[in-house]
Amino acid sequence: MQCSRTDLHLERCPSPRSEDADRFRELLFRRSQGEPIAYLLGTQEFYGREFVVDERVLIPRPETEHLVEVVMRDSPGRCVIDVGTGSGAIAVTLAAERPEFQLLALDRSSDALQVARTNAQHCGVADRVRFAVSDLLATVTSSGNWSCVVANLPYVEPKDLWGLPRDVRDHEPMLALTPDRDRPEVLRQRLMDQARECLESGGLLALEVGAGQAGAVRDEMLRRGYGRIRIHNDLAGIGRVVAGFLRG
Numbered sequence: 001m002q003c004s005r006t007d008l009h010l011e012r013c014p015s016p017r018s019e020d021a022d023r024f025r026e027l028l029f030r031r032s033q034g035e036p037i038a039y040l041l042g043t044q045e046f047y048g049r050e051f052v053v054d055e056r057v058l059i060p061r062p063e064t065e066h067l068v069e070v071v072m073r074d075s076p077g078r079c080v081i082d083v084g085t086g087s088g089a090i091a092v093t094l095a096a097e098r099p100e101f102q103l104l105a106l107d108r109s110s111d112a113l114q115v116a117r118t119n120a121q122h123c124g125v126a127d128r129v130r131f132a133v134s135d136l137l138a139t140v141t142s143s144g145n146w147s148c149v150v151a152n153l154p155y156v157e158p159k160d161l162w163g164l165p166r167d168v169r170d171h172e173p174m175l176a177l178t179p180d181r182d183r184p185e186v187l188r189q190r191l192m193d194q195a196r197e198c199l200e201s202g203g204l205l206a207l208e209v210g211a212g213q214a215g216a217v218r219d220e221m222l223r224r225g226y227g228r229i230r231i232h233n234d235l236a237g238i239g240r241v242v243a244g245f246l247r248g
């Protein structure tokens, strides 16, 4: 109705026009089918900015803001790759918060990259974020000179999909929830190995993980050449980010 919530309570708004009422009924119907509010509104706030979202991308979660903060604090340099960028929430936020950063944002989904490009434009950072379709880091040819690889890869086990809320399971992209070929830990191990080739010595690998996965991910990173590994908890006290540095 294009008026504020306050005006609505003070009855300062005109009665809804019939086309607005029709539109509202349509939104109500979609919500009754479990479609998330963010898709209905077309936007989701992340780290203080508004991101365009639709069914092509995962809705960015507040937990992922911890991942962004770890990279901002611990990246030893300014060249950062965001793997599985989705809406671009991580790459675009890093570019907006750190004007010296140069970002490469990758995703296997070209549909998701279209949304991410829109978000980079809206946030005024399109000149510092490059986008490319890529299976993990397979298309990255320049090796040994990246400061940081950050990723929030799909981490739901296929067997756990049915336990997810209907809003998530039936509406968010399946490729963003669970890997289509490997199990989540195999996908992550592939990323750890590929990142070893891309990162400079001492470069940072920062991964978001699911509840209960952090310890195993830390051990795997240790086995695959990373050190000074830390687990960062989210506000619920769940180990949410595992980050470590490539050993020289």
Ligand SMILES: C[S@@+](CC[C@H](N)C(=O)[O-])C[C@H]1O[C@@H](n2cnc3c(N)ncnc32)[C@H](O)[C@@H]1O
Pocket (backbone or CB within 6 Å): 057, 058, 059, 060, 061, 064, 083, 084, 085, 086, 087, 088, 089, 090, 106, 107, 108, 109, 112, 134, 135, 136, 152, 153, 154, 155, 175, 176, 177, 179
């Ligand atoms: C959990 S979503 C994260 C989206 C966004 N980075 C965020 O934090 O909101 C995972 C993303 O990884 C992408 N993805 C899945 N498998 C991939 C792969 N093998 N290589 C690159 N991207 C992949 C999905 O398309 C999806 O956009």
